[in-house]
Amino acid sequence: xxxxxxxWIMTFCMVYSVSxxxxxxxxxxxxxxxxxGEPVSVSxxxxxxxxxxxxxxAISAAHTQQDLSVxxxxxxLIDWIEEPICYGVFFTAPRQCExxxxxxxxxxxxxxxxxxxxxxxxxxxxxxxxxxxxVQNIAPVQYLTLRWYRGQTEVYNHSFSDLTSSSPVQVSxxxxxxxxxxxxxxxxxxVAELELGPEGPQPPPTVTSEPLNASVYFPPAFLSPEPxxxxxxxxxxxxxxxxxxxxxxxxxxxxxxxxxxxxxxxxAVLTSSSLLPGTYTCxxxxxxxxxxKQFTVKGKAKGV
Numbered sequence: 001x002x003x004x005x006x007x008w009i010m011t012f013c014m015v016y017s018v019s020x021x022x023x024x025x026x027x028x029x030x031x032x033x034x035x036x037g038e039p040v041s042v043s044x045x046x047x048x049x050x051x052x053x054x055x056x057x058a059i060s061a062a063h064t065q066q067d068l069s070v071x072x073x074x075x076x077l078i079d080w081i082e083e084p085i086c087y088g089v090f091f092t093a094p095r096q097c098e099x100x101x102x103x104x105x106x107x108x109x110x111x112x113x114x115x116x117x118x119x120x121x122x123x124x125x126x127x128x129x130x131x132x133x134x135v136q137n138i139a140p141v142q143y144l145t146l147r148w149y150r151g152q153t154e155v156y157n158h159s160f161s162d163l164t165s166s167s168p169v170q171v172s173x174x175x176x177x178x179x180x181x182x183x184x185x186x187x188x189x190x191v192a193e194l195e196l197g198p199e200g201p202q203p204p205p206t207v208t209s210e211p212l213n214a215s216v217y218f219p220p221a222f223l224s225p226e227p228x229x230x231x232x233x234x235x236x237x238x239x240x241x242x243x244x245x246x247x248x249x250x251x252x253x254x255x256x257x258x259x260x261x262x263x264x265x266x267x268a269v270l271t272s273s274s275l276l277p278g279t280y281t282c283x284x285x286x287x288x289x290x291x292x293k294q295f296t297v298k299g300k301a302k303g304v
Contacts, residue, residue: 023088023097023098023099024046024047024048024050024088024090024097025044025045025046025047025053025086025087025088025097025098025099026044026045026046026047026099027042027043027044027045027086027099027101028042028043028044028045029042029199030101030102031102031103031104031197031199032101032102032103032104032199033104033106033196033197033199033200033201034077034103034104034105034106035105035106035107035108035201036077036078036105036106036107036139037076037077037078038076038077039073039074039075039076039077040072040073040074040077040103041071041072041073041074042071042072042073042084042101043069043070043071043072044069044070044071044072044086044088044099045068045069046068046069046088046090048090048092049068049090049091050067050068050088050089050090050091051089051090051091052087052088052089053067053068053069053070053086053087053088053089054070054086054087054088055070055072055084055085055086055087056084056085056086056087057072057082057084057085058079058081058082059074059079059082060072060073060074060084070086072084072086072101077105079105080105080139080166080167080168081166081167082103082105083100083101083103084100084101084103085098085099085100085101086098086099086100086101087099104140104143104196104197104199104200105139105140105166106139106140106143106194106196106200106205107137107138107139107168108138108192108194108205108207109135109136109137109138109192109207110136110137111134111135111136111207112133112134112135112136112190112191112192112207112208112209113133113134113190113209113210114131114132114133114134114188114189114190114209114210114211114212115131115132115134115212116129116130116131116132116212117129117130117131117132117174118130121215122215122216122217122247123177123179123214123215123216123217124179124216124217124218124288125179125180125181125216125217125218125219126178126179126180127178127179128176128177128178129176129177129178129179130174130175130176130177131148131174131175131177131188131212132172132173132174133146133148133172133173133174133175133190133209134170134171134172135170135171135172135192135207136170137168137169137170138168138169138170138171138192138194139165139166139167139168139169140164140165140166141160141163141164141165141169141171142160142161142162142163142164142165143161143194143195143196143197144159144160144171144192144193144194144195145157145158145159145160145192145193145195146158146160146171146173146190146191146192146193147190147191147193148173148175148188148189148190148191149188149189149190149191150183150186150187150188151186151187155175156175158173173190175188179214179216180216180218181216181218181221181245181247183214183216184214184215184216184218184247185213185214185215185216186213186214187211187212187213187214188211188212188214189208189209189211189212190208190209191206191207191208191209192206192207192208193205193206194206215247216247217247217248217286217287217288218246218247218288219246219286219288219289219291220244220245220246220250220284220285220286220289220290220291221244221245221246221291222242222243222244222284222291222293223241223243223244223245224241225291225293227293227294227295227296228240228293228294228295228296229295229296229298230295230296230297230298231297231298232275232277232297232298232299235273236273237271237272237273238271238272238273238275238297239269239270239271240269240270240271240275240280240282240295240297241268241269242254242268242269242270242282242284242293243268243269244268244284244291246284246286246288247286248286248287249286250268250284250285250286251266251284251285251286252266252267252268252282252283252284253266253282253283253285254266254270254280254281254282254283255280255281255283256276256278256279256280256281257278257279257280258276258278268284270282275297276297277297277298277299278296278297279294279295279296279297280294280295280296280297281293281294281295282294282295
């Protein structure tokens with residue numbers, strides 16, 4: 001039994017396979033990036049005389065005898081688990097060696113969408129919100145980067161290099177925002193980018209979501225918030241400017257220290273030649289807050 005076991009070991013050692021630097025096979029190209037459903041062709045060449053040269057593949061196997069080159073070719077690659085291997089059986093040891101093709105089959109997503117999480121309607125300045133970007137059926141996910149934009153500025157990016165999947169998957173990313181009034185009307189976008197390396201398409205393929213228009217509510221703020229003192233000249237018009245910014249747009253009301261003062265219009269700017277000296281208070285309000293501003297009108301004789 002001992003001699004039989006020794007002969008079995010010797011036979012095994014004669015037919016073992018090697019790969020890498022000790023192998024005399026060259027793949028051209030050595031790394032292939034191909035889109036789902038696209039054709040692909042790779043040549044395997046032997047650097048020294050070979051008895052048999054071929055490809056092991058689930059969908060397109062091929063082999064040749066004593067030729068120094070053999071081609072693996074697929075008209076439309078749709079197999080997500082395809083891992084073609086070129087093998088060579090040589091006249092001298094090692095009897096057989098193998099080279100596995102570095103094959104990347106990719107697919108751009110069916111859709112990229114963006115929406116708020118647990119929220120509808122306008123956002124309020126200073127509050128925290130979450131925006132969700134969802135990507136449907138993309139592969140390979142480990143090459144994906146999701147880039148978040150506000151307007152033309154990239155504000156966040158999310159890499160998925162820690163995930164591994166050769167077939168299409170669904171992934172998502174969350175952006176946390178605390179909007180300011182300056183961001184009212186801003187557009188948020190999510191861009192799915194497949195960074196497939198120098199062998200892949202240049203520039204990298206991207207799919208962009210429809211924009212999300214941000215409506216930000218904020219309380220009224222006067223353009224000139226400080227109290228104002230104005231001199232009233234007899235017969236001349238006077239302007240009390242109470243203009244304020246806000247979202248929703250502020251509505252205005254006026255109050256006077258003169259109970260008998262005629263009714264004043266609910267406008268941002270009060271213009272009149274019949275105002276009496278005294279104190280006038282303007283209130284700008286929206287659904288969030290009320291703000292008031294005071295005007296003091298002093299009498300002044302005509303021509304003085």
